[in-house]
Amino acid sequence: MIAALAFYAFAAILIASAVMVVTARNPVHAVLFLILAFFNAAGLFLIAGAEFLAMILVIVYVGAVAVLFLFVVMMLDIDFAQLREGFQRYAPFGAVIGGILLIELFMAVTVWRFAPEAATLRLNPNPEGVTNAEALGRILYTDYIYLFQAAGLILLVAMIGAIVLTLRDRPGTRRQDIAAQVSRSGSVSVRRVPLGAGLKEIGIERPPSPEETAPKPIEHHHGGHH
């Protein structure tokens, strides 16, 4: 009874927050509702006995993906009037996509059937004496290892692509070169000097100031001590 109540509570909040994600005027509120939706989905996973998936959903989607979403949305300066402008033009296009998705959903509910093997698996998602994590591990790493690795490779390629597209070596930016800093010698040293004596008196000359060595261009090393 308690499980059923919890299910309906999670499901109701999940659907309500999903609706709010689409309808909220403020994009930051929309992302926050998305996070609430993720949480309730995790709750549904817990009721279904999939504790591992529930935790991973929270860690990956709420803890990492949604943070980046929020990060980007907060920094955007969104002009609502400008967003509304193209509405008339794009509305038919959006309606077509929405219609296709609706038909697909309808077909999934009416026509689509589970394979007989999957149907028996669905009745008993957790084999006897095996934890969630182990059961998932057996499927991913034993039964479908090649497909899993292929998925990983595709993600890797996508990641490298994103880095290549965004990484530009702009001229004129200053970077810290730690190896150059550590390996340089001569200009930095620690010496024990008698208290109260000036540097000149004990024979230590300060390094020449940049003005004296001009016009040679000065090489910049950030964070160096003089």
Next chain:
Amino acid sequence: MDFFFNHPLGILILTVVKALALLVPLLIGVAYLTYAERKVLAAMQLRKGPNVVGPFGLFQPFADAIKMLMKETIVPTGANRLLFLFAPMLTFMLAMLAWAVIPVNDGWAIADINVGILYLFAISSLGVYGVIIAGWASNSKYAFLGALRSAAQMVSYEVSMGFVIVTVLLCVGSLNLTEIVRAQQNVWFVIPLFPMFVIFFISTLAETNRAPFDLPEGESELVAGFFVEYSSMSFALFFLGEYANMILMSALTTILFLGGWLPPIDIAPFNWVPGPVWFVLKICFCLFVFIWVRATFPRYRYDQLMRLGWKVFLPFSLAWLVLTAAVLKLTGWLPA
């Protein structure tokens, strides 16, 4: 009595009592952690620290708490009122929520769940929301800059923390926190996995926004970072949340690497001492190191912080994970 413990209401009451038995000492611990921090910092800087309120200044935390309660809660104009007040509550709530799965002794956890370590990781990865929502809802540039820094920092260091946790899990073969401590019966993981312990500890410093990674509140450039606009109890909740998080991270370090409630050596004078005492002592040790680090190191520059997280810790922890897996596989020590 049996009937009481099997009835749903009885279980509910029992859980509430257990939660209070854990949270009340925790909150007192948070109060005295602020005192301990001021005293230890003072000793390290040849000062006296708080010494006026009560004997040795022992009532100072309560004086501070009463002062906080008396102040006016100010909500800036242009702030998003609801989120502004929600953020500190979220921070504090998350800091308390995580304690549900911490085993203080063998079998002394409120919820001894199968995926305990994942639950802790999930809760600690949510901590960033309190900061980022506070920064945005304040509608102030300093707060927002602090929040952005914090979000980037916490997400970056979570990655290497994840790899450290996976390495420990490889040696245990279970996601249950009690099992993790039991696996350290012979040798604490701090010895075979010492480099991972160092990485984990430094990452927890970054995760809790403590010095030398306290850029989100860097007072010399951002006034007070993400909580500039907060006053009174809403500020106090952030403050309490931060210190409760420090204790939580110390507890996590203790469970993962320092053998939880286990005594250092399982012989006569050591195993007379009850487990929770060892647990608290180890947490206190970690907290002392937290404060010691604060008194010793200057704040990192932002690019250095990112470099350390992504270019040093991440490759190193990944390499050590592969190494650990290889050693466990080749020697046949891999737990079933």
